[in-house]
Every structure is written in C-alpha cells, then in structure tokens.
Amino acid sequence: MSATPLLVAEHLMKRFPNGVQAVDDVSLTVHPGETVGIVGESGSGKSTTAKLVLRLLDADEGTIRFDGEDLRALRGGALRSLRKRLQLVPQNPQTSFNPKLTIGDSIAFNLTVHGTRSKPAHARAVELLERVGVARGHARKHPHELSGGQLQRCAIARALATEPQLVVCDEAVSALDKSVQAQVLNLLAELQRETGVAFLFISHDLAVVEHVADRVIVMYLGEVVEEGPAIDLWRAPAHEYTRTLLAATPERLLATRDAATAAAPAR
Amino acid sequence: MSTARTTLQRTTVDDIITRAGDHEHVLTVEDLTVAFTRRKRRIEAVRGVSFALTAGRTLVLLGESGSGKSVTARAILRLYGRSAAVGGSVRLGDTELTTLEESWMRGIRGGAIGMVPQDPSGSLDPLRRVASQIVEVLARHDVEQDARRARAFGAGLLERVGIHDPDRVLDAFPFELSGGMRQRVAIAIAIACRPRVLIADEPTTALDVTVQAQVLELFTELQQELDMALLLVTHDVGVARIVGDDVAVMYAGRLVETGRVDQVLAQPGHPYTAGLLDALPTPGIPRGELLAIPGRPPGPDELMQEHMCAFAPRCRFAQPACESHRPPLVEVRPAQAAACDLVEPLALRPRGTVRPAASGSAGRTRPAGSLSQGGVR
Ligand SMILES: Nc1ncnc2c1ncn2[C@@H]1O[C@H](COP(=O)(O)OP(=O)(O)OP(=O)(O)O)[C@@H](O)[C@H]1O
Ligand SMILES: Nc1ncnc2c1ncn2[C@@H]1O[C@H](COP(=O)(O)OP(=O)(O)O)[C@@H](O)[C@H]1O
Ligand code: SF4
Ligand SMILES: [Mg+2]
Ligand SMILES: [Mg+2]
Numbered sequence: 352m353s354a355t356p357l358l359v360a361e362h363l364m365k366r367f368p369n370g371v372q373a374v375d376d377v378s379l380t381v382h383p384g385e386t387v388g389i390v391g392e393s394g395s396g397k398s399t400t401a402k403l404v405l406r407l408l409d410a411d412e413g414t415i416r417f418d419g420e421d422l423r424a425l426r427g428g429a430l431r432s433l434r435k436r437l438q439l440v441p442q443n444p445q446t447s448f449n450p451k452l453t454i455g456d457s458i459a460f461n462l463t464v465h466g467t468r469s470k471p472a473h474a475r476a477v478e479l480l481e482r483v484g485v486a487r488g489h490a491r492k493h494p495h496e497l498s499g500g501q502l503q504r505c506a507i508a509r510a511l512a513t514e515p516q517l518v519v520c521d522e523a524v525s526a527l528d529k530s531v532q533a534q535v536l537n538l539l540a541e542l543q544r545e546t547g548v549a550f551l552f553i554s555h556d557l558a559v560v561e562h563v564a565d566r567v568i569v570m571y572l573g574e575v576v577e578e579g580p581a582i583d584l585w586r587a588p589a590h591e592y593t594r595t596l597l598a599a600t601p602e603r604l605l606a607t608r609d610a611a612t613a614a615a616p617a618r
Numbered sequence: 619m620s621t622a623r624t625t626l627q628r629t630t631v632d633d634i635i636t637r638a639g640d641h642e643h644v645l646t647v648e649d650l651t652v653a654f655t656r657r658k659r660r661i662e663a664v665r666g667v668s669f670a671l672t673a674g675r676t677l678v679l680l681g682e683s684g685s686g687k688s689v690t691a692r693a694i695l696r697l698y699g700r701s702a703a704v705g706g707s708v709r710l711g712d713t714e715l716t717t718l719e720e721s722w723m724r725g726i727r728g729g730a731i732g733m734v735p736q737d738p739s740g741s742l743d744p745l746r747r748v749a750s751q752i753v754e755v756l757a758r759h760d761v762e763q764d765a766r767r768a769r770a771f772g773a774g775l776l777e778r779v780g781i782h783d784p785d786r787v788l789d790a791f792p793f794e795l796s797g798g799m800r801q802r803v804a805i806a807i808a809i810a811c812r813p814r815v816l817i818a819d820e821p822t823t824a825l826d827v828t829v830q831a832q833v834l835e836l837f838t839e840l841q842q843e844l845d846m847a848l849l850l851v852t853h854d855v856g857v858a859r860i861v862g863d864d865v866a867v868m869y870a871g872r873l874v875e876t877g878r879v880d881q882v883l884a885q886p887g888h889p890y891t892a893g894l895l896d897a898l899p900t901p902g903i904p905r906g907e908l909l910a911i912p913g914r915p916p917g918p919d920e921l922m923q924e925h926m927c928a929f930a931p932r933c934r935f936a937q938p939a940c941e942s943h944r945p946p947l948v949e950v951r952p953a954q955a956a957a958c959d960l961v962e963p964l965a966l967r968p969r970g971t972v973r974p975a976a977s978g979s980a981g982r983t984r985p986a987g988s989l990s991q992g993g994v995r
Contacts, residue, residue, distance in 0.1 A: 596828060
C-alpha cells in the first residue's frame with residue numbers, strides 16, 4: 352500500500368435541518384488502489400458520509416483531503432476538476448440516467464462537461480461500453496431499454512469515463528440478481544487491477560463487502576464503531592453492533608446451524 | 619335473508635377450512651399456468667408449476683426476479699381476477715379454488731390463507747390506523763365482531779409478533795412505523811385468523827439484515843405454533859437455507875428443481891441451482907473470481923421457446939440437444955427432482971469445489987453455451 356493516502360476525511364459532522372445527526376465524528380482513509388467497505392444498518396449514515404466525501408453535501412465540521420488538496424475549500428473550476436477524479440456509481444441506475452438521453456450521450460456528457468469535445472467523447476463512450484461488456488449498439492438505446500445489470504455496467508462505464516482515482520459505489524450491486532451481481536463484482540475487480548482505481552464501497556450485504564473490501568468501516572447511528580481489515584473484523588468483531596450484524600447474516604446463521612447438524616448423529 | 623346467506627357461506631367456508639386440515643397436503647398446486655396479454659401477445663409468466671404444502675413445513679419458492687414467483691403466489695389467491703388467464707388446479711384440502719365462487723374466495727383470502735407481501739405498504743392502508751385495519755380483518759372473517767374486544771385481540775397479536783408497545787402501534791398510521799415494524803404489523807394481520815396456509819412474498823427483502831434475521835425467526839416460531847403450511851417466496855439462497863424445509867427453484871416460469879433444502883443446496887441437480895450457489899460471494903474466494911452465470915434471466919417479453927431448455931443460453935453444460943428438447947422435472951435422487959437430464963448430478967458439486975483453479979485470466983464468466991472444461995463427463 353502506498354504511503355500517501357488518496358482520501359483522508361477527519362471528524363466529519365453532518366446534521367440535517369430536521370435535527371438528525373446523520374454523521375457524527377466520522378473519520379476514514381482510502382489509499383490509492385484500495386477498496387474500503389462501509390457497512391451498517393439502514394439509516395446509519397453511510398450514504399450521507401459518501402455524499403460529504405463527494406461534496407454533494409457540505410459537512411458541518413471536519414476536514415477532507417483528497418490527493419493532498421483541501422476538498423472542502425475547493426470552489427468553481429477547481430471543484431469541477433476534482434469531480435473528474437472522484438466519481439459515483441449509485442444504487443439505482445434506472446433513476447440516475449436521464450431517461451431522455453441515450454446511454455451513449457449520458458456517458459459522453461460526463462466527458463464533455465469536463466472539456467472533452469463531443470466527437471471524441473462519444474467514441475470513448477462506445478469504447479467504455481465495450482470494456483464493461485455492453486454491446487456498442489446499446490450506446491444508442493435509452494435507459495428503459497436495458498436490464499438492471501446492463502444499466503449498472505453503463506453506470507460503471509460512465510463513472511470510469513473521467514479516469515477517476517476514487518469511485519464511490521453506494522449499494523451499487525444491491526438491486527441486482529445474485530447471478531448478475533457476481534458478474535458486476537468481477538468487473539469491478541478487473542477494472543481495479545487494470546486502472547488502479549480505489550473504491551469506497553457501501554453495502555448492507557456483509558458477504559459482498561467481505562469479498563470486495565481490503566478494509567471495512569462499520570457505522571452505527573452516524574458513528575464509526577469499528578474499523579479494520581475485513582478478515583479481522585469477521586473473525587473477531589470487537590464491537591457489539593458488528594457482532595449483531597454478523598450474527599444476522601444468513602451465511603453465519605447457517606454456519607452455526609451446520610455446525611450443530613454436523614455434531615448431531617446422522618438422521 | 620342476506621344474513622342467512624352470509625351464515626350459510628360462513629359455514630361452508632369454515633367447512634372447507636376444517637376439511638383442509640384432514641389432508642396430508644393442505645394446499646396442492648397442480649400444473650398452474652398464468653398468462654397475461656401484453657400488446658396483444660400472450661405472455662406466459664407461469665407455465666405448469668406443481669407443488670404441495672404440508673402443515674408445519676416451509677416450502678421456499680426460490681428464483682431470480684421475473685422468474686414468476688410472485689405471479690404464482692398471487693394466482694393461488696386469485697388476486698389477478700380477469701386480468702390473467704389461469705389454468706391448472708389449486709386445491710385447499712379437497713376444495714378446488716380456481717373455480718370457487720368469488721364470495722367464498724373472499725372468506726379464504728386472509729382467512730384460511732394468509733398473505734404477507736414484499737412491501738408491507740402494499741397490504742396496509744396508508745390512511746388508516748393500525749387498530750382499525752386489524753379490527754376490520756377480524757370482523758370480516760368472523761373472528762371477533764366486537765370492536766373493543768377485537769382491539770384487545772389485536773394488541774395480543776402485535777405482542778406476539780414482537781411489538782413491545784402494542785397500544786402505541788395500534789394508534790399509529792403505517793408511515794409512522796419503521797419498515798421492520800410495518801412488516802411485523804403485516805404479519806400480525808396475516809396470522810390474525812390462524813390461517814392453515816401462509817404465503818409470504820419476499821417478506822424480508824426490504825428489511826435490514828439485523829431486522830431480517832428477527833423476522834425470519836418470527837416466521838419459524840409462528841409456523842410451529844400455529845402448525846401452518848408456509849410458502850415463502852425469495853430470491854435469496856441464504857433466506858431459503860434458514861427457513862426452508864423444502865425448496866422449489868423457479869426459472870423462466872417453470873420449476874427446474876425441487877427437493878429438501880439441505881439436500882438440494884448441498885447437491886444441486888440442476889445447473890441453474892448450482893450456478894446460483896456458485897455466484898454467491900463466499901469467504902475464501904479471491905476478489906474478482908466469483909463464478910458468475912453469464913447473461914441474464916429472460917426478460918418479461920422475451921419469447922420463450924417451448925421446445926428447448928430455457929436455461930440453455932446461460933448454461934455451462936449446454937449441449938446441442940438442449941436446444942431441441944426441454945427436459946421434464948424428473949427424480950435425480952430420492953425426494954429430489956431436476957429438469958435437466960444431461961448432467962450427471964455428481965458434476966454439480968456444492969460451491970467451492972466446482973471452481974477451476976485460478977488462472978489469473980480476467981473474466982471468470984464463461985461464454986454462454988460453452989461446454990465445461992471441468993472434467994464433467
Ligand atoms: N436530506 C435529508 N434530510 C433529513 N434527514 C436525512 C436526509 N438524508 C438522510 N437523512 C437522515 O440521516 C440518517 C442517515 O441517512 P443515510 O441515508 O446516510 O443512511 P444510510 O446508512 O445510507 O441508510 P440506507 O442503508 O438505508 O441507505 C437517517 O436517519 C436519514 O433519515
Ligand atoms: N400484471 C402483469 N401483467 C403482465 N405481466 C406481468 C404481470 N405481473 C407480472 N408479469 C410478468 O410475469 C413475469 C413474472 O413476474 P413475477 O412473478 O413478478 O416475478 P418474480 O419471480 O420476480 O416475483 C415477469 O416477466 C413479469 O414482468
Ligand atoms: S445441461 Fe442442457 S438441459 Fe440441463 S440445464 Fe443445461 S441447457 Fe438445460
Ligand atoms: Mg444509503
Ligand atoms: Mg416478486
């Protein structure tokens with residue numbers, strides 16, 4: 352792991368006008384090429400944390416350094432150029448793509464908005480689609496004409512168009528069927544090997560996070576309650592909430608049941 | 619006159635329900651087909667599905683989205699009315715439900731057969747407090763006509779499903795409750811009349827993992843307590859493993875594998891079942907090396923070829939013969955049936971053992987239709 356971190360967020364705070372303290376003193380670090388997972392139950396502040404990091408929301412307090420720059424101080428052109436290096440793959444591609452634009456236009460737009468001219472942007476869009484396993488003909492289709500899995504590949508292509516250093520995946524595979532989810536997870540891993548992109552990977556599915564993440568952050572009621580390499584966390588969860596979370600996953604429940612069955616004499 | 623008729627009907631419905639208890643299979647579904655018409659085309663969402671439910675046991679209907687699970691569940695309760703053409707037979711005990719008079723069917727729905735939908739907001743009326751919804755169900759099925767006693771009964775039900783402050787919840791509107799709480803209320807309503815059969819359509823999909831575990835536990839408890847037959851619809855193998863006794867795996871409107879959950883998941887007899895298991899992220903599988911099933915499940919409008927195996931375009935064992943005939947569901951080992959006769963069951967070992975050695979090559983996804991190189995036959 353490289354010594355200089357890509358993203359360092361410290362003591363982030365966010366309270367919404369309705370009084371909800373969605374993020375309460377959250378700190379996290381992501382190194383280049385690393386995948387950091389965030390798990391936690393619904394409402395624990397995962398998406399809000401992601402939005403603070405993406406500057407889609409402004410933090411009340413705390414500092415965010417991205418590639419050495421003070422992210423919260425960036426304005427105008429500097430902020431735009433940062434957006435290029437920091438992209439998002441959202442949960443529901445069906446609503447994140449403009450229904451009126453073709454897939455190709457949507458992906459190209461992510462390039463033209465950062466100064467690429469239209470023609471090369473469209474050519475690059477087609478290239479990217481092929482890279483993520485979507486037939487180039489789909490560039491001319493509209494979002495509703497594609498399946499969830501295909502559209503999620505398109506969302507990945509759109510995020511990668513700007514050659515970002517960090518991509519935030521907020522429940523990016525949660526809505527997919529398991530057989531298709533495996534394809535998309537493999538694709539993400541492959542792209543990471545190829546481009547060295549880092550992922551901040553949010554999911555409520557512990558099995559998925561365990562599979563993709565180098566390190567995992569566990570959030571509970573807006574706070575980070577535990578953090579560490581996925582393996583350590585899973586083997587020896589220190590925090591009560593992590594234990595509850597782990598105990599609740601089907602695979603764990605099953606492992607306990609299997610152990611009990613194995614111990615019992617055969618029926 | 620109308621009271622007399624209602625009483626008569628009530629007796630008959632009660633009769634049907636009581637008689638259902640005398641049968642080994644409380645509910646029998648035979649060769650069920652459900653077809654919709656979309657843009658003048660006939661879309662067969664369910665094609666020849668058969669299974670039977672037993673009191674005290676849970677059958678899991680497992681399959682990916684669009685495979686026809688919900689349509690099956692809803693067709694049993696005749697929720698499609700005239701908007702779908704339903705064929706085959708659904709029997710509660712020895713009573714045929716597909717031809718039963720609609721007014722009697724209303725007594726069965728929510729009475730002998732309870733239903734918990736995926737999204738509790740679908741079964742709860744957003745504009746009415748929980749109490750009035752419970753009171754109404756109890757009155758409709760003649761469990762308790764007195765509103766005050768019905769409320770007390772409702773409080774007991776809510777406590778039974780793990781709600782600690784039933785009075786507050788009774789006075790709440792659905793939107794004032796969390797997702798897990800709403801699902802508990804929906805379950806309370808579904809079991810209010812002590813149904814013989816409970817149908818739950820993805821009852822935990824919208825819930826958090828921690829809440830999901832609690833709700834699944836609740837289902838298991840209630841089922842034992844009320845000696846219900848439970849039909850649980852899910853796309854999640856993990857859920858199937860926890861609550862299921864038996865499983866029916868559905869693909870493109872048909873059952874492709876049936877058997878006992880432990881047996882089927884340990885030794886799948888159909889490549890689709892094996893593929894579903896292999897696709898799950900499991901500890902120890904290196905990143906990026908999940909065994910995905912290539913392609914995707916057939917979409918709603920895709921014309922399905924009757925003469926071929928619907929899984930063929932994605933099956934790693936597919937052979938030319940699979941394109942020209944559709945294997946029926948046949949026994950592959952005692953109490954386990956699969957709709958694939960081309961794979962020796964032993965080839966489909968449980969996950970982990972099927973994976974080829976890591977080769978460092980990029981995609982692990984095999985091209986559709988290619989034969990397995992894994993020494994299968
Ligand atoms: N715009 C907003 N206004 C007010 N409250 C909000 C807003 N966005 C989020 N919240 C609240 O902040 C808390 C954290 O929300 P957040 O979306 O970050 O949760 P999450 O961990 O992503 O949950 P999920 O797993 O359901 O996506 C919740 O209590 C939520 O209701
Ligand atoms: N009311 C309807 N009209 C037309 N088609 C429908 C209707 N309901 C479901 N379908 C189609 O039937 C198929 C099975 O759907 P469904 O049973 O909901 O799948 P799932 O297994 O995800 O529950 C899908 O292709 C779906 O689009
Ligand atoms: S081997 Fe042939 S029949 Fe069996 S599932 Fe695969 S395609 Fe279908
Ligand atoms: Mg979220
Ligand atoms: Mg469904």
